[in-house]
Amino acid sequence: MRLLKGKENILIFLAENDGFAHEVRITTSMLAKQLGISQQTTSRLLIQLDKEGYITRRIARKETYVKLTEKGLNELIDLHVRLKSIFEHPVKITLEGKVFSGLGEGAYYISLPGYYNQIKEKLGFEPFLGTLNIRLSSNTAIEERMLLEKVADILIEGFKDEKRSYGGAKCIKAIFNDKDECAILFIERTHHDASVVEVVAPYNLREKYGLKDGDKVKLTVNLQPVLLFSNLLSASNV
Amino acid sequence: MRLLKGKENILIFLAENDGFAHEVRITTSMLAKQLGISQQTTSRLLIQLDKEGYITRRIARKETYVKLTEKGLNELIDLHVRLKSIFEHPVKITLEGKVFSGLGEGAYYISLPGYYNQIKEKLGFEPFLGTLNIRLSSNTAIEERMLLEKVADILIEGFKDEKRSYGGAKCIKAIFNDKDECAILFIERTHHDASVVEVVAPYNLREKYGLKDGDKVKLTVNLQPVLLFSNLLSASNV
DNA sequence: ATTACTATTTCCCGAGTAA
DNA sequence: TTTACTCGGGAAATAGTAA
Secondary structure: OOOOOHHHHHHHHHHHOOOOOOOEEEOHHHHHHHHOOOHHHHHHHHHHHHHOOOEEEEEEOOEEEEEEOHHHHHHHHHHHHHHHHHHHOOEEEEEEEEEEOOOOHHHHHHHOHHHHHHHHHHHOOOOOOOOEEEEEOOHHHHHHHHHHHHHOOEEEOOEEOOOOEEOOEEEEEEEEOOOEEEEEEEEOOOOOOOOEEEEEOOOOHHHHOOOOOOOEEEEEEEEOHHHHHHHHHHHHHO | OOOOOHHHHHHHHHHHOOOOOOOEEEOHHHHHHHHOOOHHHHHHHHHHHHHOOOEEEEEEOOEEEEEEOHHHHHHHHHHHHHHHHHHHOOEEEEEEEEEEOOOOHHHHHHHOHHHHHHHHHHHOOOOOOOOEEEEEOOHHHHHHHHHHHHHOOEEEOOEEOOOOEEOOEEEEEEEEOOOEEEEEEEEOOOOOOOOEEEEEOOOOHHHHOOOOOOOEEEEEEEEOHHHHHHHHHHHHHO
């Protein structure tokens, strides 16, 4: 599909050639080639746009000069503003799920200086020595989890010691139950499936909220647009 | 005219509802109302967009969930980028005309402290005591002169003394013959018609270039987009 | 070369309606 | 209620061609 039809494409073409500031010289066949439509259609569209007040035409000798009217310019500006607001507003992602107990290995890993120091530095808080495991309740939440994993922007690097190597992780800052600063961890080599997220926070969330297994909790992430789109797209181009 | 047809409007609608991040629940009739088209057409368009790979649909029970695919998102981003580059690139306006001699009153006016000090302060240079009169050669140039007058952003205010009042002016910075800093003056109550511009500069341009009446000169203005569009549109809304 | 008319085809919209 | 089919009318695109 071409997203835009002939008329809109003509307006954009003119704008790209500063047709709001001065006349643009065109021929119908050259424009037709640009737009991928026939010369006849181009001619008709120009006549229509003129009648409808989006452009003015001046035909001198064999040369045609076209200019956007204010109405035409406004139409483009409206569209621009609409797209701008789409691509520049922050997006809020909410995950809901239930607390469950893991094997307790989260506490061990976080306590390792190789992880602890990175978390402290990159997340800006001293993590409680443990992670809260959350099983997502809905398919929607699972999909959003996958989105978040794609756009997670904080990288925790893996490392090695004498005995073994430790894998990397990505994470993204979130709000726990509309209140507490935390981060969602996406661990590279995890034994959990995509329905599980692990949360790290400056406090023991389990204690602070008196959480038992099965209790519902909520995670909210505010995605900044630039981050969101660059990561959404680059992730797939790799 | 509606700038966008059904399909494009659906993609934008989805994007506005964060349909790139998660599924959006819709009904064909609700969407139809939003877009100003029929339920049947909406249904057909959704089927087509799905087939063409711009959206995915999931129909559970009586509920339909729609999401933008990466292809769909890309389509919108492309358009956004295209419009952005239109509305954010600077526009260069060139005026060509011929020098002619006026009555010499430019020198008198500029020498008045009421004007001199404003010019010095707002244009950032000490003006030569005199203006260079230029008669524009083409209709194109005259139209661009009118555009420049609309978007001229530096206001020189009028004032009064015991004897009389002095009118205001607008001006805009320009480059003279691709080289010299200058400004084009748009004087409120001038006896010149729209084919004439007056130029003020830090030097005596006539002397510096050895200009005689009839010599061709060139003025170039670089319009910054924000300025350009806000002035183009607000001027007509007044 | 141009632009743009007329005739034909192709495509699209929406009413009616089924599932 | 939904979604989405068929089908008729009309709009839009192009071929052919005039000016």
